[in-house]
Amino acid sequence: MRRIELGLLYSRSGSYSLISEACRSGALAAIAMVNADPSLGLTFLPVERDPGGNVDAYAPLCEAILRDTGARHVLGCVTSWSRKEVIPTVEKFGGTLWYAVPYEGFEASDHVVYTHACPNQHLLPLLDWVMPAHGRRAYLTGSNYIWGWEMNRLARERITAAGGEVLGDRYLPIGSREVGRMIDELRYARPDFILNSLIGPSSYEFMSAYRALGLVDPHFLPSSCPVLSCNLTECELPALGPAAEGLVAAGPYFRGVPGWPGPGNFGSSHEAAAFSAVRELARLLAHRDGAEELPLSQLLAGDRGPGGIVDPDTHHTVLPVIIARVEGGAFTPIRRLQAVAGDPYLTRGRTAPAAPMLKVVS
Amino acid sequence: MKRRAIRIPELGGARVIILHRPHPTVQALSRQLTAIGLSVIQAWPELGPEALAADYIFFDADMGHDGMFPWDAGQPPIPMIALIGSEAPGRIEWSLKAGAHAQLLKPVGDNGAYSALLIARDTFDAQRALSVEIADLRRRLEDRQTVVRAVTLLAARGKTEVEAYAQLRQLAMAWRISFEDAAARIVASHGAGRDGTGKDGDDRHGRG
Numbered sequence: 272m273r274r275i276e277l278g279l280l281y282s283r284s285g286s287y288s289l290i291s292e293a294c295r296s297g298a299l300a301a302i303a304m305v306n307a308d309p310s311l312g313l314t315f316l317p318v319e320r321d322p323g324g325n326v327d328a329y330a331p332l333c334e335a336i337l338r339d340t341g342a343r344h345v346l347g348c349v350t351s352w353s354r355k356e357v358i359p360t361v362e363k364f365g366g367t368l369w370y371a372v373p374y375e376g377f378e379a380s381d382h383v384v385y386t387h388a389c390p391n392q393h394l395l396p397l398l399d400w401v402m403p404a405h406g407r408r409a410y411l412t413g414s415n416y417i418w419g420w421e422m423n424r425l426a427r428e429r430i431t432a433a434g435g436e437v438l439g440d441r442y443l444p445i446g447s448r449e450v451g452r453m454i455d456e457l458r459y460a461r462p463d464f465i466l467n468s469l470i471g472p473s474s475y476e477f478m479s480a481y482r483a484l485g486l487v488d489p490h491f492l493p494s495s496c497p498v499l500s501c502n503l504t505e506c507e508l509p510a511l512g513p514a515a516e517g518l519v520a521a522g523p524y525f526r527g528v529p530g531w532p533g534p535g536n537f538g539s540s541h542e543a544a545a546f547s548a549v550r551e552l553a554r555l556l557a558h559r560d561g562a563e564e565l566p567l568s569q570l571l572a573g574d575r576g577p578g579g580i581v582d583p584d585t586h587h588t589v590l591p592v593i594i595a596r597v598e599g600g601a602f603t604p605i606r607r608l609q610a611v612a613g614d615p616y617l618t619r620g621r622t623a624p625a626a627p628m629l630k631v632v633s
Numbered sequence: 634m635k636r637r638a639i640r641i642p643e644l645g646g647a648r649v650i651i652l653h654r655p656h657p658t659v660q661a662l663s664r665q666l667t668a669i670g671l672s673v674i675q676a677w678p679e680l681g682p683e684a685l686a687a688d689y690i691f692f693d694a695d696m697g698h699d700g701m702f703p704w705d706a707g708q709p710p711i712p713m714i715a716l717i718g719s720e721a722p723g724r725i726e727w728s729l730k731a732g733a734h735a736q737l738l739k740p741v742g743d744n745g746a747y748s749a750l751l752i753a754r755d756t757f758d759a760q761r762a763l764s765v766e767i768a769d770l771r772r773r774l775e776d777r778q779t780v781v782r783a784v785t786l787l788a789a790r791g792k793t794e795v796e797a798y799a800q801l802r803q804l805a806m807a808w809r810i811s812f813e814d815a816a817a818r819i820v821a822s823h824g825a826g827r828d829g830t831g832k833d834g835d836d837r838h839g840r841g
Binding site for chain 2: 377379380381428568584585586615616617618619620
């Protein structure tokens, strides 16, 4: 039986720890499943490092995993900022990062596998839903780093191209709760919808203040002017409480929706994407002695088995697109689209047919 | 001058040529470009005829030499990106003379191609727009003498300089041509011994 070390680089504290914990749970559940499956002929031994929500700790801790342990594959990172910090390290050591969080696209590293959604799998279908349903006048918010900036740039491009209008575009530093100015601007701008690309406490504070605004001015009730998100999932609903009611989110999975990533119940798409990453790695390594030492490109090129989920050109995956609204504390799907291949540079056409949805083979 | 907004080019299906001998740098660059969504052709030591259908060119600045491109030096019809290994001043100078719009340092690794494509495209578009504007301004500058002669000819018929200038503007509008072209007609018709401002002349010029 091969024992293969597997790095886990998730922050167990800090402003986005709910997402890290969801990813970590999904990874640990998949590791337990792999370890209990004798047909794979391998077991994973997790090697954990905790950056504690400090962006500058990611690269050194990733280096420690790749240098000091046998692990060549690391599951980890939540923010795009931390992912960009880690990429030079995995490149230097010939390792691979498995990234299980929705992100803003425009990246296809030779050393990263992206198992959650990019904009053609979340933002663009969400805008396609909201503009006919609610109108084309938008207000954009985001956290002050690449995720918020790039999501809002792309949203502005698409909304403007559709003949819509962006009434405001406002950012907060990660961790900031200063949402008063956004709420004041909203009261005057009176948009048709709001795109929320804030993360962590900024997002929780904004949602809570927006709910209060809706109670005094019915224009701001979710039925009239909804808040949209491409990164809020069930894992953050406890922190949002009643403020989440009416939120509309896009993602590849919501609790209870069957299909991706195969049989099983997952708490959120974050959990599901991390689960699917570990299962895919196990499938790629099974019955290939020494494959755990290969760089990602060779690991993928030598894959002879059926059921591969990683596109060898982009390292993105085919994912369902589900748009769901929070009703009574849980997401209810309101639109389900055909699974679509990740198109990180938006160069492959929005209507390009996806490869057939393949099941993970156990 | 206010900088215009960058246009994100349509890269899906665009054709790119890498002019470089077979090398791991070519492999790494091809991987990046394929992931972005372009189709890649490798060529060395010369560009083939397929260069004329390409949308972008990455070229080796280390081994590059004059005459490797099928167009006049420094006049590339598409955006060019220099692949620079040796940062020797002579090589950088040659790359610029060849018309490089952006550069990517060797060895090429996991990233850099996307920003090089966008910067090269934007620089190319900006240079082209400026060239058109400069050519137009230069032509108008050269025509200034013609305008002075036309105004003098019109003023010789008893008008003030200001009235002659206004008449020339009206003629240009009536003929639907530029101010400078109208001046050239006045001067030419005078040289041919005809009065460019007469009614017959108006008619003829108006349909020319």
